[in-house]
Every structure is written in C-alpha cells, then in structure tokens.
Amino acid sequence: MSSKFDTIIIGTGLGALTSACLLAQQGQKNLILEQNYLPGGCTSSYWRKGFVFESGATTLVGLEENMPLGYLLKQIGINIKARQLEIPMKIYLKNGDILTRYQNLEQWIEEAERVFGPKNQKEFWNFCYKVSQFVWKTSLQQKFFPPKKINDFLQCIKNVTFSQLNYAQYAFYSTEWLLKNFDLLDNQLFVDFVNEQLIITAQNYLKEVNVLFGATALCYTNFPNYYVDGGLINVINPLIDYLEKNNSSVNLRENVKQIDYSNSSKSYQIITNKNEYESQFVISGIPLNNTLDIYEKVRKKFKSKVLQSSQLSSAFQMGIGFKCENKQKFTCIHHQIHLESGLPFLNTKSIFVSLSHAQDTTRTDEASQMVASVSTHWHNPENIFVEDKSILEKLVIKILVEKGFFEEKDVIYYHSSGQKSWEKWTGRAFGFVGGYPQFKHIKPWQMMESRLDNHKAYICGDTTYPGQGIPGTVLSGIIAFEKIRTDWKISN
Numbered sequence: 242m243s244s245k246f247d248t249i250i251i252g253t254g255l256g257a258l259t260s261a262c263l264l265a266q267q268g269q270k271n272l273i274l275e276q277n278y279l280p281g282g283c284t285s286s287y288w289r290k291g292f293v294f295e296s297g298a299t300t301l302v303g304l305e306e307n308m309p310l311g312y313l314l315k316q317i318g319i320n321i322k323a324r325q326l327e328i329p330m331k332i333y334l335k336n337g338d339i340l341t342r343y344q345n346l347e348q349w350i351e352e353a354e355r356v357f358g359p360k361n362q363k364e365f366w367n368f369c370y371k372v373s374q375f376v377w378k379t380s381l382q383q384k385f386f387p388p389k390k391i392n393d394f395l396q397c398i399k400n401v402t403f404s405q406l407n408y409a410q411y412a413f414y415s416t417e418w419l420l421k422n423f424d425l426l427d428n429q430l431f432v433d434f435v436n437e438q439l440i441i442t443a444q445n446y447l448k449e450v451n452v453l454f455g456a457t458a459l460c461y462t463n464f465p466n467y468y469v470d471g472g473l474i475n476v477i478n479p480l481i482d483y484l485e486k487n488n489s490s491v492n493l494r495e496n497v498k499q500i501d502y503s504n505s506s507k508s509y510q511i512i513t514n515k516n517e518y519e520s521q522f523v524i525s526g527i528p529l530n531n532t533l534d535i536y537e538k539v540r541k542k543f544k545s546k547v548l549q550s551s552q553l554s555s556a557f558q559m560g561i562g563f564k565c566e567n568k569q570k571f572t573c574i575h576h577q578i579h580l581e582s583g584l585p586f587l588n589t590k591s592i593f594v595s596l597s598h599a600q601d602t603t604r605t606d607e608a609s610q611m612v613a614s615v616s617t618h619w620h621n622p623e624n625i626f627v628e629d630k631s632i633l634e635k636l637v638i639k640i641l642v643e644k645g646f647f648e649e650k651d652v653i654y655y656h657s658s659g660q661k662s663w664e665k666w667t668g669r670a671f672g673f674v675g676g677y678p679q680f681k682h683i684k685p686w687q688m689m690e691s692r693l694d695n696h697k698a699y700i701c702g703d704t705t706y707p708g709q710g711i712p713g714t715v716l717s718g719i720i721a722f723e724k725i726r727t728d729w730k731i732s733n
C-alpha cells in the first residue's frame with residue numbers, strides 16, 4: 242500500500258520550499274521529494290577539498306517584509322542571519338574603468354554620470370527606480386497573477402490601483418525603447434553595461450526585456466543586498482527545519498518518475514525510484530520542461546509554453562579556493578568583469594565573480610583562505626559544446642590574476658562545471674538553469690501560471706510567472722500557494 246499525504250512537493254528549490262512552508266503553516270501534511278543528496282537546487286552550497294562552494298546563486302536581495310523572501314519568513318516566523326553589504330557590486334568595464342554600484346540612488350547616479358557622462362543618467366535612473374519600487378510593491382499585492390479563473394480576475398480587480406493601470410503600459414515596451422526614449426542608445430559604453438547587467442538579472446538583453454522587468458532588474462543593486470555566512474544553503478536549511486517541525490518530511494535522493502491522477506480516488510499517485518505515494522495535491526517545483534516529462538496528462542496542454550534549448554542557457558561555473566592574507570582589500574564581494582572579446586566556445590561577454598565575505602570564517606578550513614565563485618552564461622546548452630574546458634578555466638584564472646583578485650601561486654584548488662554537471666545536480670532538462678528568460682513577445686499575463694490541471698496539481702519555480710532569481714522564484718511559490726488556498730479553501 243502506498244503512503245498518503247495531503248501534498249507531495251517535487252524538488253527542494255526555493256519555489257517548492259516556499260509553497261511547502263506556507264502549506265505546512267496551514268496544517269497540511271507534506272512530503273517533499275528531492276533527487277539530489279543536498280537540498281536547494283540552484284540555491285545551495287556544498288563542501289569540497291576544504292572549501293564551501295555555492296551551487297549557483299550568490300547574490301541575495303529581498304529580506305524586507307515587502308519583498309517575497311522577507312514576506313515568506315515573516316509568515317512562517319523564522320529569521321535568517323544575514324550581513325547587509327555596504328557595496329552591492331563592482332563592474333569592470335571594457336575601457337578599464339571600475340564602476341561601483343552603490344545602493345544609495347543619489348550616490349549611484351553620481352557614479353553613473355562620472356562613467357557614462359551626465360546626459361540623462363539622472364532622469365533614466367530616477368525613472369527605473371520608481372518602476373522597480375512599483376513592481377516590488379505590486380508583486381505582493383497581486384498574488385493571483387496571471388489571472389486565469391474568474392476568482393483570479395476578481396482578486397486582481399479588488400487589489401488594482403490607478404498606478405498599476407498606469408505602469409502596465411510598460412509591459413509593452415522593451416528596455417531598448419526605454420534607452421532610446423532617454424536618448425541613451427548612442428552611448429555604446431552604457432548600452433554594453435545595460436546588456437551585461439540584464440543578462441544576469443533578467444536572463445536576456447535589452448531588445449527582449451520589457452521595461453517593467455528591465456528597470457527592476459537594473460535597480461537590483463539599489464535595494465539592500467545580503468550575504469549569508471556558510472553559503473546560501475543557510476537560506477534553505479531553516480526552511481527545511483521549519484517543514485520538519487511542522488508535520489512534513491523531506492526525502493533526499495528520491496527522484497520522481499511519474500505523476501498520475503486517479504478519477505476514482507480523486508487523488509494523485511506519485512511514483513519515484515524508491516516508492517509509490519498517494520496525495521490530494523501535488524506541486525511541481527521543477528521546470529515546466531521536466532514536469533511535462535513526468536505528468537503525461539498535461540503534456541499536450543502546455544506544449545506551446547515550453548521553451549527550447551536555443552532560447553535557454555546553462556552556466557559555465559568555477560569554484561576557486563585561494564590563499565589571501567589581506568581579505569580586507571575586498572570592500573565588495575560581487576564583481577562583474579566585462580571582456581574585450583567573448584569567451585571561447587561560449588561567446589559570452591562578461592563573467593560574474595562572487596567572493597566569500599572577509600568576515601565569514603565558515604567557508605574555508607584556514608582563516609587565510611577565501612572562495613571565489615565564477616559564472617557565465619552557456620547559451621543553447623543542448624547544442625553548444627566546449628571542446629576543452631581547461632582552456633576556459635585557465636582563461637578565467639588569468640583574468641582574475643590580471644584584475645588583482647589573487648596571484649596564480651595563491652590558487653589552492655579549483656574545479657569547473659557546465660551543462661552536464663547542471664543536468665546531474667538539478668535534473669533539469671539539458672542542464673538549463675537561471676529560469677525562463679524575459680522575452681518581448683511574452684507579456685507578463687501570458688507567462689505560465691501555477692495551475693497544471695483542473696484538479697489539484699500546481700507548478701512553481703523559475704519557469705513560471707514571475708520566475709527567475711531568488712525573489713521571483715519565491716514569489717512563484719507564494720502565488721502557487723495562494724491559488725491552492727483559495728481554489729480549495731484551505732485554512733488551519
């Protein structure tokens with residue numbers, strides 16, 4: 242006989258854990274199934290050769306109550322210990338200039354004017370900041386977006402404000418249009434800067450990202466940025482502890498192979514590599530591409546929503562452990578380095594480098610050591626191959642030496658990973674990560690919503706609205722929960 246649960250949740254990514262925690266708070270008995278030996282998926286950390294490396298995400302925003310992660314933590318009453326960063330990011334431009342992305346808007350505008358010239362920077366950034374504040378405020382007011390059922394529409398209308406109607410027009414314009422509007426499109430240094438910033442926060446370039454998402458992504462560093470000692474797995478672990486204390490279990494190394502719905506018992510059968518389970522609800526916290534592989538019944542319905550490898554990216558990533566006697570020289574831990582020519586094989590134009598915090602003693606065996614996580618996009622991962630990874634590894638180390646991060650002799654250990662490692666770590670189709678990118682032709686209300694069928698199957702994570710990054714992924718989990726709660730009148 243199979244064991245019975247209220248809800249079975251597939252994966253321990255941040256989207257899945259968000260829905261799971263909110264359901265557990267309502268008294269639901271959940272079983273969370275994770276194929277990996279560690280939880281967290283693309284937001285996780287692992288120990289190797291005396292260093293704690295990040296699996297994927299390194300930057301963290303949104304611990305305030307009006308942001309998705311802060312909202313979740315407040316709802317379930319837990320705290321995450323985090324250090325607020327004084328300087329969120331530094332950018333090394335192709336012309337040799339180093340740009341500091343200050344959080345304070347006035348300070349940032351002054352810096353942008355210094356590097357890109359005074360023309361319209363102030364107007365541009367004031368506008369973007371206003372849009373980003375609006376987007377974050379609205380996201381938690383509109384928990385039924387995109388509306389599909391009558392009740393969703395009623396909830397959206399109930400919460401709609403005049404400013405929401407006013408700002409909605411910007412979903413129809415691209416960030417390229419925005420730059421043109423501020424007469425900034427001829428400023429090539431600025432255009433390159435915007436493109437490289439968008440690719441890490443919106444997964445696409447200015448021609449494709451609409452103004453609502455683009456302005457919000459560009460102002461990522463104007464909101465408080467945080468660092469968590471020991472790695473971002475320490476955002477995941479408190480959520481797992483919460484679940485285990487609230488009538489839920491998390492099974493690691495258990496891979497979901499199939500979902501079936503039985504009309505007679507009105508429940509789901511979940512088949513894994515180890516067991517069979519029965520549940521009233523199911524939430525898929527894995528990408529749409531993977532979900533359709535295991536839930537045959539909805540494959541046809543959502544086929545048109547699935548993005549292919551040519552529209553997606555994996556990541557080339559390096560973990561480097563190095564000796565550093567003077568950690569205090571790093572006043573900033575996140576750095577984007579723009580490259581004169583694209584990286585071989587991948588053709589990407591920048592690398593992103595995140596360091597362990599100088600005061601974090603938990604990520605290295607010895608106090609005089611540090612960890613660097615380096616990543617860049619690997620577009621079209623099913624079809625682009627890297628013939629010799631060691632060429633990329635050596636080049637990345639050379640760039641970091643040139644920029645003064647360390648000397649070659651100080652490198653103690655490094656490893657790299659690409660699409661195959663991602664496929665293994667996360668189980669995601671052809672190792673694509675980072676979520677569904679923003680595309681101009683897909684308006685926010687046309688993005689994948691959280692209901693999978695007419696019964697009780699839902700989806701969240703970085704391929705559903707609003708997806709992407711930690712804030713978007715957590716928001717997708719909040720939206721899936723709200724839809725379940727109102728569809729089925731769940732409360733404790």
Ligand SMILES: Cc1cc2nc3c(=O)[nH]c(=O)nc-3n(C[C@H](O)[C@H](O)[C@H](O)COP(=O)(O)OP(=O)(O)OC[C@H]3O[C@@H](n4cnc5c(N)ncnc54)[C@H](O)[C@@H]3O)c2cc1C
Pocket residue numbers: 251252253254255256257274275276277280281282283284296297298299300301302495496497498526527531556558616666667668669674675676701702703704708709710711712714
């Ligand atoms: C290199 C890189 C850098 C990034 N940097 C940042 C950053 O700095 N800041 C930021 O905010 N975001 C960043 N992101 C994005 C962010 O990490 C992700 O968007 C987010 O973590 C995705 O969460 P998710 O819930 O969609 O699922 P995932 O993290 O993909 O988790 C899905 C989980 O499901 C499990 N799983 C898959 N299939 C099955 C199955 N059949 N059965 C059981 N379990 C299964 C997987 O093992 C995985 O643990 C980065 C991502 C990458 C890859």
